[in-house]
Amino acid sequence: MASRHNPELRAAARHVGRRRFLTVTAAAAALAFSTNLPARGAAGSRELDATRIDSDPFTLGVASGDPLPGSVLLWTRLAPAPFEPDGGLPQQFVVVEWELASDESFSAPVRSGTAVAYPEYHHTLHVDVDGLDSDRVYHYRFKTGTWISExxxxxxxxxxxxxAASLTYAAVSCxxxxxxxxxxHRHLSQDDVDVVLHLGDYLYEYAVNSAGGQRAYTDRKLPALFNRETMTLEDYRLRYALYKSDPDLRAVHAAHPFVVTWDDHEVENNYAGAISENxxxxxEFLLRRAAAYRAYWENQPLRAAQQPSGPDARLYRRLQWGTLAQFDVLDTRQYRSDQVYADTKHTGGPLQDDPARTITGAAQESWLIDGWRATQALWNVMPQQVCFSQRKLDLTAEPKMSMDAWDGYRASRRRILDGAKSAGVENLVVMTGDLHAAYAFDIKDDFDDPASRTLGTEFTATSVASGRDGAEKPSTWDTYLKANPHLKFYDGRRGYxxxxxxxxxxxxxxxxxxxxTTPGAPISTAASFVTEAGDPGLKPG
Incomplete structure (x- = not known):
C-alpha cells in the first residue's frame, strides 16, 4: 500500500486530514501545498539567461498533437540532464523561440514566436499555434540560447x-x-500516416533496474532512482524522462502528430476512479493520481483544456477530419465504477449488468452519444483503452472474462451500443489498446448470437513492447477463436x-x-482486413 512505502504521500494526506476528502474535488485543493503552480508574471519570478545553458537542453525531443483545421499543439521540454530530478536547470524560467515552416529547411517560414518554459511545469512547453491553413504539412523546431532542437x-x-478523400492513422499502446x-516506433516513424493514436500505457509505474530490464544494457547503467515504483510527482516526471530518452520514441513523435489518451499504468495498474489497486x-491515492495526471499533461502534446486540476483532468475530447471522420477520444479510467468480482479474469455474475455501474461516467457517456447524434462524419472512430467487444477466455458454459474491460461493465456497453443505433451511426470503428495482442472483432448487437446484427468494427493495437517478444499464435489462440465467433484475427506479437x-x-x-528484446527487428504485415462503408463486418483485405 502507498502508506507503507511513501512518507511524502502519507505526510501530505495527514496534513489535510481524511474528513476533507469527501469528494475527488477536495483532493485538488490538497495538491496545492505539495506542488506549486507557476506564478506567471509574479514579482519574484526570475529568468535564466539561456546563453548560460552549456549542454543540449532538447534531450527529450519534440512532439505535436491534436491537429485541428487551423492549429496544432507543439511540445518540448528543456532538460540538459534529464535523469536528474531538476533536469539540470535551476528554478528559473527560460524563454524559448519556436518556428513553423512549410519546408524542412525552414526557407519558407510560416509562423514564429516565443514561449516560456516554467520550472513549475518542469520546463515543458505547450505551444498552441493557430491561424494556420487547414490540411497542410508543417515543420517546426525550438531554439534557446545557442541550442536548436531537432x-x-x-x-x-x-x-x-x-x-476529405482519405485518412491514414496508426494506433499504438503499451x-x-x-x-x-x-x-x-522506429518503423512507424518511417511509415506514411497522418496521425498516431496512443491508446494508453505510455508509461509504466513499475521499477526499472540498472540494465533496463529486458533491454539488458551492457554499455550503460541506469540510475538507481528508476529502480522503484512511481508514487510522487518527482517519480513520474523522472519516468517520463527515461521513456522519452528512447531514440525510437523520439523519432516517431518527431515524425507524426499524436492524439493521446491514458489507461491505468500512467498512474497504477487497474485503478478505477478514486480506488487504487490495493x-x-x-x-493518499488521489494525491498520487494528481501527481501522475500532472506529469502526464506536462509530458504530452496536449492543450490547456486538458491540464489537470489536482486529481481531475478532462481528457475525453473530440476531433474531426473533415466530413470523413470524427474521433471521440475516451477516458475509461477516471470515472469508472470499481471492478466487480476480480480485476482480471473471472466468471462474472449479475453485477456485470448492473445499470448503476459505468466505465465512462454519466457525463462522458452523454457527451459521446450526443456527439454521435450531431455528427456529419462518414466514419465515427472511438479511440479508447480496454477491450470493447465480448471476449470469452475459455470454452466452458460460464466462461471467464476480463472484469477490467467492457465485459465487466456490460450495462455500460449496452447503453453505448443502443446510443449508436439511435443516433444512426453506420460506420463505427473502435480503436483499443491494453491487451498486448492484435485483435480484429465484429461488434455484434448480441455477442452471444453470431447471427445478430453487426454494429461496427473493433481493431486492437498490440503492444509496442509490453509482454516482451510475444508469439504469432499464443497458447490461447485456438480457444479464443472458438469461444468468440466474432473474433476474426488474433496475433500475439508486438507492433501497431x-x-x-x-x-x-x-x-x-x-x-x-x-x-x-533485441533491437532492430524487421517489420511485416501479419494480416489485413476491410470493412465497407454502410456494410459493417470484416473481410480479409
Missing amino acids: TGRTRTAPATTAA QAYHDGYYTA DDPPE VRVTLDRQKARADFRTVSAV
Missing part, C-alpha cells in the same frame, strides 16, 4: 466541412520500457495497426515485429 513534422486537419525496445486510503479510411471502406493492416 525538427519535427506535423500537420493540420482538413476543414470541418471539407470532403510501451513498458523494461520489456523491450521500441522497434515498432485499496489505499482515497486521500495502421488504418486507412476513405469514402468506400476502412482498411486495417496489422504490422508486427519479430522481436523487441
